[in-house]
Amino acid sequence: MSAPVVETHSLAKTYGLALVLRDVDLRLLSGAGAFVIGGNGAGKSTLLRILAGLEAPSGGHAFVFGQDTRKLAARYRLRIGVMAHQSFLYPNLTARENLEFFGELYSLAEPRASADRWLSRIGLADVADARVRTFSRGMEQRLSAARAMLAEPALLLLDEPFASLDHDGAEIIASLIRGAIERGAAVIATAHAVPEIEGVEFAVYEIARGLLAEPAPKEEVRRGGRIRSLLGR
């Protein structure tokens, strides 16, 4: 049995007196997808930030590729792709320049060719030389997804990847997630509601007030049954 890509034990996070995550246990293998579903302030983004190594947990442990996320060496960061609320893109660079720049940071063999390939995949090839500051929120979101997936990471952490997207944009992101899982990447994404992604199985976890419920069937999560019982309501 392969080692888990992501593993957390009793993970907790506090900001001052606010308890944002508590006792989170999560385990994910290569080629598996998981959606963490919850409302605003439920702890979704904090969980992803800890897994990405951007924040240290206040309690418990988080491991990615068997490494403690508090000290993720460059060779492990190389294998993680993160898409967050902020796009991490430079508004005064063009779409191609942005992807090319990140391609160089991730030591891709042909950053420019990779950038062009991804621009085609996300349907932005015709605006490759336009500056990102001229993009709509949805276009920026697609480019941000391409930036996260550019180096074909073994772990993808996607924070609300479908937010601000129209139907076509959501289809593109869904196909990218499907493609990542099919090539063996582990994917953890967050959303407010269970998304529809055809052709791929993923576990659905509900999160509320920092508590993560056991994975449940999509229908049950849509009714909010599992998290209600966990919260004692």
Place this chain on the structure above:
Amino acid sequence: MSGFAAVLRKDLRLELRSGESTLALLALSMLVLVVLVFALDAARVRSVDVAAGALWVAMVFAGMLGANRALLAERDNGAIRGLLLSPLDPGTLFAAKLAAALIFMAVAEVGAVILMVLFFNLEFDQSIARLAPILALGAIGFSALATLLSAITGRTRGGDMLLPILAVPIFVPALIAGVKASAAALAGAPLSSMGDWLKIMVAFDVLFVTAGYLLFEHVVGED
């Protein structure tokens, strides 16, 4: 090395596209020199002393602006997080930001030296050439200090105000050494006669380049 080159190239590309930093640095340098040339009576003080002082005041202002600008681009869209999540070593990121700040500062310094020579009726001769290593040492030290501090102050409210409050007092030893060495160079003294001043500047450079390289990871990261 590829990460260093990529970040530096990106910063220079952004600067060439907007020109904001370089124009602001040159305008600021010119303003400082113009104010000082009219404020100080050249008949009562040696013009080389005034010129050296004016040049370093312009340089300090330019350095603060340059370092601030080099990190400002990373605050848009949370781009700094994208860099921290990448395999790029934070020390390398510091080195690239320092190099960008140095280039902006060097451009401003060239402009400031030309203006200084014109405003203070100096000659374009050997003494100006002797200024080059002194200004280079000053620029390296101040850029390193300002880059390190702007990574801290950029995360705070009113950080732009905080940077000079923190940077200038720390820079004072190197500033005094730089002004004294520059005045001596403009007066025609050879570099060998300014050994003590240059040693202070070299020590300052080594201290803050090393500190920046080692500490950048801790000051630029998340809260």
